[in-house]
Amino acid sequence: MSEQIFLQGPAGQIEVFVDYPQGEVKGFAVVTHPHPLQGGTPQHKVPALLAQMFLERGCAVYRPSFRGSGQSAGVHDEGNGETADTLEVIKYARSQHDGKKFYAGGFSFGAHVMAKSYAMLPVELQPVQTILCGLPTNTVAGVRHYVTPHIKGDILFIHGEADDVTLLSDMIQWSKPQRHLVTVLPGANHFFTGYLKQLRIAMTRFLSLS
Numbered sequence: 001m002s003e004q005i006f007l008q009g010p011a012g013q014i015e016v017f018v019d020y021p022q023g024e025v026k027g028f029a030v031v032t033h034p035h036p037l038q039g040g041t042p043q044h045k046v047p048a049l050l051a052q053m054f055l056e057r058g059c060a061v062y063r064p065s066f067r068g069s070g071q072s073a074g075v076h077d078e079g080n081g082e083t084a085d086t087l088e089v090i091k092y093a094r095s096q097h098d099g100k101k102f103y104a105g106g107f108s109f110g111a112h113v114m115a116k117s118y119a120m121l122p123v124e125l126q127p128v129q130t131i132l133c134g135l136p137t138n139t140v141a142g143v144r145h146y147v148t149p150h151i152k153g154d155i156l157f158i159h160g161e162a163d164d165v166t167l168l169s170d171m172i173q174w175s176k177p178q179r180h181l182v183t184v185l186p187g188a189n190h191f192f193t194g195y196l197k198q199l200r201i202a203m204t205r206f207l208s209l210s
């Protein structure tokens with residue numbers, strides 16, 4: 001069962017779900033969830049899988065609720081305020097696990113927020129490994145436009161080939177100048193429906209390198 005804590009953020013309280021591994025805490029991870037206005041929560045299957053992967057590797061995992069969702073204060077801020085809040089969560093988690101390795105993960109809107117947070121951290125405070133699934137890099141479903149910063153490091157990008165929300169072609173265009181590796185799941189939609197096993201395999205291979 002996750003522990004629920006509340007941190008003070010720029011817009012008021014931030015609800016955070018914290019999970020601890022069995023045995024020694026070897027590191028910590030911050031995992032961000034999909035779009036709250038589309039029903040995204042920290043309990044969504046993809047952030048839940050990410051949390052499980054980090055837990056299995058001895059990390060304490062922090063999953064914040066974005067502004068205006070769950071018991072977090074404020075109103076949705078298109079990824080800007082959410083980035084400020086995520087940086088607060090990272091700062092708090094680091095203070096609780098001084099000297100431990102930092103990992104990060106995010107899905108969809110949460111991947112965008114984590115990419116922005118990553119870009120704002122000084123290099124020495126960036127995560128040692130990051131997993132971003134379904135990262136939006138352009139106009140999403142004709143509604144919202146995302147400007148995702150260029151980031152570099154040990155990052156696993158996973159994208160569904162049949163993603164009609166955040167198009168694979170946009171992801172490839174964004175990745176090209178940075179020469180990122182992108183792991184594509186043929187036939188998978190944005191939510192990786194029916195592909196959780198393959199997601200787990202890709203994440204396991206990546207994290208086992210650490």
